[in-house]
Amino acid sequence: MIYDSVISTGTATISGCSSADLGTDILKNISVPAAGSKDEFFYDRVLVTGQRGIRLSVNGQTYLQEVPITGQALNEVSYQTNTGDFFIKGIESSIIQRSKLNFSKDVPMKSNYSLSYDVVTGGNFAATGDLGQSLKNSIVGGVGASAVFDSCDYFLNGQKVYSGAGIGVSAGTEGYDFIPVFGVGATYGGVVTATNKSNFTYTAYSKRVKSTSITGLNADVFSETGFIEGRTSFYINGIEQAQNNYLELYTGVSIIKKDVTSLVFSGVSDGSISESVTL
Numbered sequence: 001m002i003y004d005s006v007i008s009t010g011t012a013t014i015s016g017c018s019s020a021d022l023g024t025d026i027l028k029n030i031s032v033p034a035a036g037s038k039d040e041f042f043y044d045r046v047l048v049t050g051q052r053g054i055r056l057s058v059n060g061q062t063y064l065q066e067v068p069i070t071g072q073a074l075n076e077v078s079y080q081t082n083t084g085d086f087f088i089k090g091i092e093s094s095i096i097q098r099s100k101l102n103f104s105k106d107v108p109m110k111s112n113y114s115l116s117y118d119v120v121t122g123g124n125f126a127a128t129g130d131l132g133q134s135l136k137n138s139i140v141g142g143v144g145a146s147a148v149f150d151s152c153d154y155f156l157n158g159q160k161v162y163s164g165a166g167i168g169v170s171a172g173t174e175g176y177d178f179i180p181v182f183g184v185g186a187t188y189g190g191v192v193t194a195t196n197k198s199n200f201t202y203t204a205y206s207k208r209v210k211s212t213s214i215t216g217l218n219a220d221v222f223s224e225t226g227f228i229e230g231r232t233s234f235y236i237n238g239i240e241q242a243q244n245n246y247l248e249l250y251t252g253v254s255i256i257k258k259d260v261t262s263l264v265f266s267g268v269s270d271g272s273i274s275e276s277v278t279l
Helices: 133-143
Strands: 003-008 035-037 040-042 054-058 061-063 069-073 076-080 100-103 115-119 124-128 152-156 159-163 166-169 201-206 211-216 232-236 261-265 274-278
Touching: 061 159, 124 133, 133 152, 133 201, 152 166
Parallel strands: 159 166
Antiparallel strands: 003 211, 003 232, 035 040, 040 100, 054 061, 054 115, 069 076, 124 201, 152 159, 152 201, 261 274
16 A cells, blocks of 8 residues: 655644744644535635635545636526536625535535545646646646646546656656656556546646655654644545544654553542443
């Protein structure tokens, strides 16, 4: 399995801080639960501005947000999307409608799905139909000519990939001339070929300012850097994990033992009432 952690610490090390002046007060913008009612889900309009500010995780898979094309019909506004999985409505709609997440027709949604989102400010970029080369044009169009390969996190059909297993830079196109490629072979490690390329959507998100990443093939992903609680997006084989599925530690703990029997005391002060539990 491949473990990938994206850590927003305020700096490239663990010694970051939460500061409005430094632009690092982002705790409330990571893994925000989407409120649900029946088969409808809503986001916090106070946190999100614009129509491209959400990186949505649905059961761990990252969905692409698209600004819809609007049209006018009799007594209603019509919406159309091309490559996106979901969209939010603009000022032409009521406040309640603008707070709702709207999903494309071919995207399955059920009330018991787990939805959370990160608030993003750098935008998202998409491309289809080739080995990934056209994604560079999309990134440069949004970020500008200064964009480099390491400026973004990359996803293939909603699953996160990283350089070394899933995506690489085409030889001779490093630096500002980068071309991201999701192709097969030792250079890229991807799964896209000339025959199946139309089955994939390539997406990228601008990396959060002052963030760092840890990627590895081993189960021990704590590393020497450590974590600050609430600032990590953690992926296993490209699927984002719910925050209650993992621990973020920076306490000096390097070994965690499981299946250890412990006694929990309650009821009276001398601890005469106890219960044996396995942790």
